[in-house]
Amino acid sequence: MSTASLDRRPPARTPRPTAEPHADAGTGVRAEGLVVHRGGERALDGATCWLPAGAVTALVGGNGSGKSTLLEALAGLAPAAAGTIAGLPAARALVVQRTDAGDRLPLTGRQAVAMGLWGERGMLGRLGAAGRRRVEEALAQVGAEHLADRQLSAMSGGQRQRVLVAQGLVQRAPLLLLDEPGSAADDASRDRIDDALAAAAAEGAVVVVATHDRRSLARADRAVLLDHGLVVAEGAPEAVAAAQAARAAAALAPAAAEAQRGGAVEARTTSSGA
Numbered sequence: 001m002s003t004a005s006l007d008r009r010p011p012a013r014t015p016r017p018t019a020e021p022h023a024d025a026g027t028g029v030r031a032e033g034l035v036v037h038r039g040g041e042r043a044l045d046g047a048t049c050w051l052p053a054g055a056v057t058a059l060v061g062g063n064g065s066g067k068s069t070l071l072e073a074l075a076g077l078a079p080a081a082a083g084t085i086a087g088l089p090a091a092r093a094l095v096v097q098r099t100d101a102g103d104r105l106p107l108t109g110r111q112a113v114a115m116g117l118w119g120e121r122g123m124l125g126r127l128g129a130a131g132r133r134r135v136e137e138a139l140a141q142v143g144a145e146h147l148a149d150r151q152l153s154a155m156s157g158g159q160r161q162r163v164l165v166a167q168g169l170v171q172r173a174p175l176l177l178l179d180e181p182g183s184a185a186d187d188a189s190r191d192r193i194d195d196a197l198a199a200a201a202a203e204g205a206v207v208v209v210a211t212h213d214r215r216s217l218a219r220a221d222r223a224v225l226l227d228h229g230l231v232v233a234e235g236a237p238e239a240v241a242a243a244q245a246a247r248a249a250a251a252l253a254p255a256a257a258e259a260q261r262g263g264a265v266e267a268r269t270t271s272s273g274a
């Protein structure tokens with residue numbers, strides 16, 4: 001999770017890139033005007049977005065824009081000072097960023113995935129045949145069968161990440177939230193994770209994934225762009241990617257103009273001194 005401080009310039013409010021006439025009519029989760037405070041700042045500053053069931057929604061935006069905070073608010077871990085979340089199912093699975101996970105826990109990959117079933121069977125409950133099958137299936141979904149007996153502490157970053165994604169998948173929760181699940185994974189592993197998320201969505205889940213990865217964004221069904229705790233665009237991934245690029249270019253424009261002015265002054269100084 002980022003602790004980068006927010007630049008408090010107010011973000012420009014741009015129109016949403018795609019109009020989705022049925023966005024509010026479908027099933028799913030709707031956040032409305034969410035405000036969440038963190039470290040004395042408004043990490044979410046009135047965020048409103050729709051997260052449909054049966055689809056993968058990519059959360060995008062720069063460092064500190066509020067993606068993790070929105071995931072945590074949806075998971076019920078970050079209390080909202082204002083706003084509402086409608087359509088939240090009782091069962092939710094959150095896959096945290098790799099750096100947040102207890103990498104030193106004395107657990108094998110299989111045990112870590114089985115932890116995902118604690119909610120159903122209790123910490124001390126026995127894992128029946130069906131549970132064991134689900135654990136193996138979840139490991140296989142992310143190509144981590146060979147990590148089943150390896151200690152988490154002896155895994156690479158990308159391997160551990162895949163096991164954590166399997167821990168989220170095994171729960172088969174109707175709301176699956178993932179914070180940069182493929183950030184340490186290689187391309188093939190990231191593709192497998194994206195395949196698994198698409199499969200969860202095809203089963204009807206609301207799948208929300210924070211990502212900085214363009215390929216994962218392109219593979220999502222829709223996207224939500226956050227800036228300074230506000231949703232500034234949502235809709236089709238390509239439209240949201242275009243909106244993000246336009247905002248980045250607009251933010252760089254004053255600096256580029258300043259650099260150009262500086263260059264002109266320098267050129268004049270150089271020529272007058274020659």
Ligand SMILES: Nc1ncnc2c1ncn2[C@@H]1O[C@H](COP(=O)(O)OP(=O)(O)OP(=O)(O)O)[C@@H](O)[C@H]1O
Binds near residue numbers: 042062063068
């Ligand atoms: N544990 C924390 N304590 C205090 N402030 C926090 C904490 N975590 C996040 N914040 C602040 O909340 C704001 C939103 O952070 P958040 O982690 O949600 O952003 P993000 O979009 O997920 O960023 P990144 O892409 O870097 O992961 C930032 O201003 C950040 O400084």
